[in-house]
Amino acid sequence: MAELNQTNLETILEAKGIYKSFSGVPVLQDVHFEVAKGEVHALMGENGAGKSTLIKIITGVYSKDQGQIYWEGKPVEINNYQDCQKLGVACIYQELSVIPPLTVAQNVFLGREPRNGKLIDFRKMNRMTQELIDKYEFPLKPTTIVDNLGIGQRQLIEILKGLSQDSKLLIMDEPTASLSGKEAEMLFKIIQTLRNQGVSIIYISHRLEEVYMLSDRLTILRDGKNAALLQKHEIIPAKVIETMIGKVVDESSGSRKMLQSREGEVRLDVKGLTDKSDRYRNISFQVHRGEILGLGGLIGAGRTEVVRAIYGVDKAQSGEVWLDGVKLNPSPRNSINAGIGFVPEDRRNQGFIPLLSTTRNVALTNYDIVKKNGSAVSDKDELEMSKRAIQAIDIRPSDPNKEVGVMSGGNQQKVVLGKWLMRDLKLLIVDEPTAGIDVGAKDEIYSILEDLASKGVAIIVVTSDLQELLRVSHRILVMRKGNIVKEFKNVEVTQSKVLAAGQGVEEVEEAG
Amino acid sequence: MNGINQNTLRRLISIGMLAVLLVLFTILIGAGSGKFLSQENLIAIVRDASVPGIIGVGITYVIITSGIDLSTGSAIALVGMVMANIYAYTLLPIPIMILMGILTGLACGLVNGYIVARMEIPEFIGTLATMSVFRALTYVIAIRDVNGVIKSQPMNVSQYTFLGNTIDGTPSGLPYVCIALALFVIVGQIVLRHTRFGTYIYAVGANKKAATLSGINVERVRMMVYVITGFCVSIGAVFTTARLQSATTALGTDFEFSPIAAAVVGGVALSGGSGDVVGTLIGALFMAALENGVRKLDMNTAFQYIIKGVIIVLVVMFDATYKARMDRIAKEKGAKEGLE
Numbered sequence: 001m002a003e004l005n006q007t008n009l010e011t012i013l014e015a016k017g018i019y020k021s022f023s024g025v026p027v028l029q030d031v032h033f034e035v036a037k038g039e040v041h042a043l044m045g046e047n048g049a050g051k052s053t054l055i056k057i058i059t060g061v062y063s064k065d066q067g068q069i070y071w072e073g074k075p076v077e078i079n080n081y082q083d084c085q086k087l088g089v090a091c092i093y094q095e096l097s098v099i100p101p102l103t104v105a106q107n108v109f110l111g112r113e114p115r116n117g118k119l120i121d122f123r124k125m126n127r128m129t130q131e132l133i134d135k136y137e138f139p140l141k142p143t144t145i146v147d148n149l150g151i152g153q154r155q156l157i158e159i160l161k162g163l164s165q166d167s168k169l170l171i172m173d174e175p176t177a178s179l180s181g182k183e184a185e186m187l188f189k190i191i192q193t194l195r196n197q198g199v200s201i202i203y204i205s206h207r208l209e210e211v212y213m214l215s216d217r218l219t220i221l222r223d224g225k226n227a228a229l230l231q232k233h234e235i236i237p238a239k240v241i242e243t244m245i246g247k248v249v250d251e252s253s254g255s256r257k258m259l260q261s262r263e264g265e266v267r268l269d270v271k272g273l274t275d276k277s278d279r280y281r282n283i284s285f286q287v288h289r290g291e292i293l294g295l296g297g298l299i300g301a302g303r304t305e306v307v308r309a310i311y312g313v314d315k316a317q318s319g320e321v322w323l324d325g326v327k328l329n330p331s332p333r334n335s336i337n338a339g340i341g342f343v344p345e346d347r348r349n350q351g352f353i354p355l356l357s358t359t360r361n362v363a364l365t366n367y368d369i370v371k372k373n374g375s376a377v378s379d380k381d382e383l384e385m386s387k388r389a390i391q392a393i394d395i396r397p398s399d400p401n402k403e404v405g406v407m408s409g410g411n412q413q414k415v416v417l418g419k420w421l422m423r424d425l426k427l428l429i430v431d432e433p434t435a436g437i438d439v440g441a442k443d444e445i446y447s448i449l450e451d452l453a454s455k456g457v458a459i460i461v462v463t464s465d466l467q468e469l470l471r472v473s474h475r476i477l478v479m480r481k482g483n484i485v486k487e488f489k490n491v492e493v494t495q496s497k498v499l500a501a502g503q504g505v506e507e508v509e510e511a512g
Numbered sequence: 513m514n515g516i517n518q519n520t521l522r523r524l525i526s527i528g529m530l531a532v533l534l535v536l537f538t539i540l541i542g543a544g545s546g547k548f549l550s551q552e553n554l555i556a557i558v559r560d561a562s563v564p565g566i567i568g569v570g571i572t573y574v575i576i577t578s579g580i581d582l583s584t585g586s587a588i589a590l591v592g593m594v595m596a597n598i599y600a601y602t603l604l605p606i607p608i609m610i611l612m613g614i615l616t617g618l619a620c621g622l623v624n625g626y627i628v629a630r631m632e633i634p635e636f637i638g639t640l641a642t643m644s645v646f647r648a649l650t651y652v653i654a655i656r657d658v659n660g661v662i663k664s665q666p667m668n669v670s671q672y673t674f675l676g677n678t679i680d681g682t683p684s685g686l687p688y689v690c691i692a693l694a695l696f697v698i699v700g701q702i703v704l705r706h707t708r709f710g711t712y713i714y715a716v717g718a719n720k721k722a723a724t725l726s727g728i729n730v731e732r733v734r735m736m737v738y739v740i741t742g743f744c745v746s747i748g749a750v751f752t753t754a755r756l757q758s759a760t761t762a763l764g765t766d767f768e769f770s771p772i773a774a775a776v777v778g779g780v781a782l783s784g785g786s787g788d789v790v791g792t793l794i795g796a797l798f799m800a801a802l803e804n805g806v807r808k809l810d811m812n813t814a815f816q817y818i819i820k821g822v823i824i825v826l827v828v829m830f831d832a833t834y835k836a837r838m839d840r841i842a843k844e845k846g847a848k849e850g851l852e
Contacts, residue, residue: 102714
């Protein structure tokens with residue numbers, strides 16, 4: 001791909017000196033961001049670096065505290081999504097907004113159908129759609145019902161919809177997150193065609209290789225500030241990772257760790273686990289008694305899918321799961337009976353029942369053991385158990401009858417953990433255990449995990465928070481695109497090394 | 513794309529179900545005058561399907577937006593009773609009486625639409641409430657004798673009752689209500705498939721958020737489908753009362769669920785976003801043929817309700833599993849092939 005002619009950079013969008021804070025906490029500080037005409041401009045940064053906030057300010061979802069946005073050199077006010085559409089900015093949403101029962105053409109022209117009298121002029125609409133498809137070389141047909149299309153194609157319809165409204169700037173937020181390799185390749189081809197036709201694209205992605213391949217320039221945000229603006233030839237993987245994480249951070253105490261593996265008796269033995277839909281393949285690893293195994297990698301690498309298959313929520317196509325030398329037939333009920341606990345990623349929807357009290361939530365998983373002698377369960381038995389759980393891990397408020405829905409994120413997570421603590425656990429799987437939880441509660445949750453490990457429970461921690469991964473793990477496996485690509489064991493790790501492995505970058509120079 | 517379209521397949525299935533039923537009853541009951549397969553019996557089936565089919569047009573719209581309307585049976589009774597009052601107590605000409613009936617139906621629909629779309633009360637609860645209220649209002653305005661006992665009000669002037677009859681006046685002719693059914697189905701289908709409004713009905717049912725982002729006034733579309741149902745109900749009430757030559761408080765109890773059942777059997781998924789008016793017509797014909805056959809077989813009429821119930825459960829079950837399967841296949845196909 002030819003590089004952009006640097007002298008000919010005509011800026012289409014410029015955001016200058018953007019400040020934004022949420023309830024006093026600064027999220028963006030003096031951020032500058034610009035996109036040139038016909039440029040693919042990538043935006044990268046760790047979770048919480050401020051990427052989404054910046055995009056939401058550009059698209060009018062949030063209002064900015066300070067700063068100015070310029071469109072084609074003129075200052076503009078964008079107060080809602082309609083404003084930004086009028087300028088010619090289209091956002092390709094992560095959660096797809098197509099209408100499945102309608103055709104491709106009907107979706108593209110939804111709300112703006114060409115008409116002949118009162119009736120829709122299908123011939124004209126299909127022709128107009130075909131013209132767009134031809135112009136940008138999309139592999140679609142105007143008359144196909146969207147129901148019959150895969151996710152990748154549905155995403156293309158959204159792009160087409162933006163283009164049909166003469167959008168000059170497309171914003172793509174993690175567009176490949178739910179695409180297969182083939183679908184992603186198709187998208188990349190389209191992005192290059194669009195770029196050659198003068199459409200600008202803001203490309204937000206965690207995946208360095210995509211950014212490396214596609215973008216003309218790259219803006220990196222760190223802690224809500226501009227960390228770097230790199231030209232195409234400056235986008236060197238090791239340098240990008242270093243910039244995203246920050247050298248200083250990588251050298252601070254919380255960001256490097258000497259891993260000490262604890263290889264005792266094997267508790268969990270996973271052999272050749274392979275997914276039906278190819279989200280992970282041939283996954284084999286072991287977890288030992290008393291060991292905390294960290295599972296790192298980018299979002300979408302297949303980590304959550306693997307642990308769900310081990311617990312038995314989703315069935316793997318092939319492969320075996322052994323616990324303490326016994327082969328399991330994975331299903332949630334079998335797993336619970338065998339001594340496996342599972343704390344899901346989406347706490348609010350999958351972890352607990354918000355309207356029920358601590359007592360009921362704890363009892364729900366444990367009705368088989370609330371009462372040993374087999375007679376009917378009484379409220380007293382349930383209450384007794386929840387009091388034990390509350391005491392064991394210090395849930396606040398300590399009132400066992402309090403609805404879990406009204407508690408803080410940290411205490412909700414403790415309730416979810418507390419359910420499992422009541423059982424005789426052999427293996428505990430926790431997926432993003434501290435997402436949306438404040439710092440103090442995080443530490444408490446880490447101590448609960450460490451305490452469980454010291455009692456011989458094997459623990460798998462899936463987390464996208466690199467600091468957390470380093471903090472809790474005895475050993476780390478990194479997944480990338482459905483494979484385990486790296487094991488860190490008895491070595492010193494840094495955040496950069498883990499991120500590099502997850503990105504598929506060969507080697508990062510030792511920081512310092 | 514390759515393979516058969518989901519909707520086409522679903523259409524073939526409902527046509528197949530109807531065909532199998534017709535063949536089955538022809539074998540069991542026989543052909544010829546007085547039997548199952550005869551001109552007058554087939555016309556009788558279409559006539560029985562007509563009022564549920566007419567109301568079914570509105571119900572189809574409502575269900576495609578992922579709503580429901582439980583109040584149609586009660587609304588029929590209310591429209592009928594309003595017309596009976598005008599008939600009994602005023603000297604207004606018949607066309608004005610019918611017009612007042614239609615306005616009553618539209619008002620019922622507007623109330624449903626307001627409750628559901630504007631007040632955002634769940635469809636099921638909102639229309640359950642109006643079902644009760646419309647029926648109660650019917651009792652309030654019911655015509656009573658000197659002792660205050662509700663009586664049946666005859667409406668037997670020929671310039672009204674001809675609507676309940678056949679075009680040529682003979683028992684074996686084509687009833688007017690069948691013509692009305694044909695009109696409703698044709699116009700209903702064209703509006704659904706060939707106008708912006710029809711497109712928006714699908715959009716609202718399949719993805720409200722996307723519809724809003726595309727500039728569609730979701731609230732208005734949701735309101736309109738209930739008003740249209742109210743109109744269909746009023747026309748259904750006109751033909752029903754014209755045929756019975758009277759209005760009673762119990763009017764429409766048969767029509768409480770039959771339009772919904774027709775729509776469901778015809779492929780209008782309760783989850784919204786799929787199905788069409790022609791499907792509902794096929795569903796209405798299927799239900800009418802089923803009733804007719806069971807009656808002709810001299811089976812206990814209770815069986816008819818059991819069979820209906822079983823069929824509805826089977827159809828809904830099929831739709832749900834079939835949809836899940838098709839979605840998965842589409843997803844996997846996309847993931848594996850990318851695009852050709």
